[in-house]
Amino acid sequence: MHNSSSDSSQRQITRRNALKLLGAGAISGITGFNPLAQLTAGEKRPNIIFILTDDHRYDALSFMNHPFLKTPNLDRIASEGVVFENAFVTTSLCSPSRASFLTGQYAHTHGVVNNFKKWSGDNISFMELLKSSGYDTAFIGKWHMSGESLPEVRGIDHFITFTRNGGQGVYFDCPLYIDGVRTERPGKYINEDLTDFALDYIDEERDNPFCLFLSHKAVHLAFKPPKHLDNLYDGVDLKLPPESNPFIPFTDNHAFLGALMPLGTMYRNYCETVVSVDEQVGRVLAALDNLGIADDTIIIYAGDNGFFWGEHGLFDKRYAYEESIRIPFLMRYPRLAGARGRRSQMVLNIDLAPTLLDLAGVEIPDNMQGQSLVSAMQSPTAASRESWLYEYFPEFPTHVPGMTAVRTNRYKYTEYQNRIRPPELYDLEEDPKEMSNLLQQDSTKNRQLKLKLKQELERLKAKTGYRFTTGI
């Protein structure tokens, strides 16, 4: 593992620093925001805390009107910051999505196309760029892009992670690698343990601003809440979708994959684990309040992908349906004028990296494929993308084929690898649950719509340099 910059990257950093002032002009032209104009000489740049959770879908939050979940601390971030209600991942799978957050790139660009394809040392993360511009940096938690080995990462001062269970980790007693040293953690619950390290890091005395990436294992399978939250939602009406049934996690299209537990039991545990995450977010917020730096710190909360709880008869994620691709995406930064309220613009996981660089006054590299969200944070009417490309690459041995989709504000069109499944077209305004594939209703209007969306899909593929790969 290498946590410091190599010689070659040092040279790049110098070059980047030299280009920074020139780049700022370009950034302001693109985004309408001039970060360097706001960062006057001697003014400290904002701290950054990015909290990423696993499989936390967009509506498993009390401020999103969940029927019974209570998440007061995430509600606080939402009420004091910006809620992107139409936030998506470009690939609904842990590792590809995590790499997209870090690099601002699509999976076909950064190369982590599934959970077994490893992070390439050629990738440049926003943390590396922040580090080279003077930030202190720490990554604490789930990396999951290097299997059971430790990754080669640059630009991260403190790197705490786990490799157990193929990098997925476990909820209790999960051994951690603390700056490369394996440490047993008996009696520790992972959400609390990682947050303890995060609080220690926040509390450190320093001259530089910091960027902390707190990457939780939760709320991934096997959905294990801490002891004090176990049974919190016993007896609650779960209100699972009508097309679901208790055996979906067993059957998964007859494959009997997944955990051997009925859907309702798993969902109950999932919600209890979400509450645990919320508690830990509350600890971070309290620490920032106590240190008096809450308003000088950009706090971002996001999920790495959504999750099916029986919708479409499915369990897990991967498919391009809304439950799978939509994520919670909250940003709190009171110092940024107008950055409060709900936003309907379509934003993506690949937008995080350019946004953070923008806010920190760092040049956004040309190879980042996302867009800065600063203008959208400041205004609900700021211009935004009209369509975007979704991609999924096969991951052995699941039976989900590769797919690409284009999602617009109103429609979604999906094509599957080798036409293993027929194409699908949904009108999300008329049919938000995507129950009625318009291509099964033969009409001139639907055919024309398909043609138009297919052309848009091909345009987006060409624009982003899409290529199909199985990672082999």
Added chain:
Amino acid sequence: MSKNMMKKQNFARRVVQPIILVTGIMLLSMLVYDLSGTIKSRILHDATSTISALFLFLSIWLGGLIANTIAFFRGATFKERIGICLVAPLIWSFMVMSQLYGIYSMGEFFFFLLHPLILGCPVAGLLCLSISELWCRKIHNYKYPRTALKVFQFGNVSLLILSFSLTFLFLWEAGHFYVYNIYMRIHAQLFI
């Protein structure tokens, strides 16, 4: 039927019928389970999906208990009964495998044959056979004392130990740990 000896019935009754019974329940359950998603009435939907899923699970994983018992008392040989108990799990495994066709390379497609769940299903069938063999022999000895069989016969006990060990190895934690991790490491070595 003689009081002294179990009668060996014809091939259709001793082999084909037990297979059809278990496999038929499995296929019918799959069909009903798939259709249950389209039922609008919540109560009917829940009842249909739950019952069909239960029968689906029982026929795939525990069907060997029934199939072997029927075949045993219709005079099927031990080799025939091994075949009978493997049919439903192998059909299921084939169906699961067919879902991967067209997604992965041919090498990976065939490598899937070694997946712990794919291997686990037939060995679970053999475990069912070897467990039911014990009670079949007990009942047989009660009904036909003059031609009593050894309950703990060497071949069957060996199969019981072997199939139990392999079932545990392949299917513990829903087949997602231990052997699965080794399997995926081999996959990475071969294909990634």
